[in-house]
Amino acid sequence: MTQAAFPDLRLRRTRRTGWSRAMVRETTLSPSNLIWPLFVCDGAGAEEPISSLPGVSRWSVDRIVDRARDAVAAGIPCLALFPYTQADRRTEDGSEALNPDNLMCRATAAIKQALGDDIGVLTDVALDPYTSHGQDGLIDATGYVLNDETVDVLVGQALNQARAGADIIAPSDMMDGRIGAIREALEVEGFCHVQIMSYAAKYASAFYGPFRDAVGSRGLLKGDKKTYQMDPANAEEALREVAQDLAEGADSVMVKPGLPYLDIVRAVKDHFAVPVYAYQVSGEYAMIEAAVAAGAGDRDALVLETLLAFRRAGASGVLTYHALHAARLLNE
């Protein structure tokens, strides 16, 4: 394409007024692009602030339903739930994940009972909120996370969530083969409408610290998750991960963390043309809040700019702890 040259070409011409900028805007951001992660805790009427995530709390089941109502009112289409499991319910094998009366199931059922199809509930499949060692799966004597044995438990966890009413099963564990195994089990049990959003390209990241506080696994985790989560150096491998999960029946895929991995979001979108989500994770949220607290930036502007950047990179939506705030800004 040949392009006119200055002064005929003045790229500032279309930027001069608000109406004109609106006309040439290439990317949109709306509340329907947001998924709001929420942390559930025991008790009634409870709100527990999380110190490393200022502005984010854990909520008891009754109050989670109020948060779900807030989300519906703001136009957010989906919640992502994570449990804070008391230490005395955590075990080496994470069996609380299979308890039909666990926090996740109670919260899911309560939201679905109150709001039905007014909002989607996405549930996290992985064992780290339930294990005494904080790893996402079963471990051997050396601490290595076992793949196939873990997948068997994850299938049970996914079915447990589906029976409680989960709309989207979201495996965040990075075991090989779990998408196919979960899909097959869901079909057999008649959950053919339950979707799977795979955390397909999830990296072993330093940005997950505050989340581990939020679900109570920070003090428990020894070492790291590098034997199953991806190496931040790798991009081609992310495409292989996504290809595998799509072949096994994932309805949508996720890239995680978010902003440092926008190149991966774009590559996945370009290669596969499927719904791609990004997770703006806890450490990214905390960085924005720290910048705001330090007077280094304006919260509203930082939040909306980062979320728009995900959309520009090709994301259908973003999981973000700022979801309610952002949705309300977008509705103003």
Ligand SMILES: NCc1[nH]cc(CCC(=O)O)c1CC(=O)O
């Ligand atoms: N299954 C673990 C899981 N699911 C979501 C997050 C992180 C989310 C965040 O940091 O906001 C993690 C942390 C980890 O892998 O250790």
Ligand SMILES: [Mg+2]
């Ligand atoms: Mg994989």
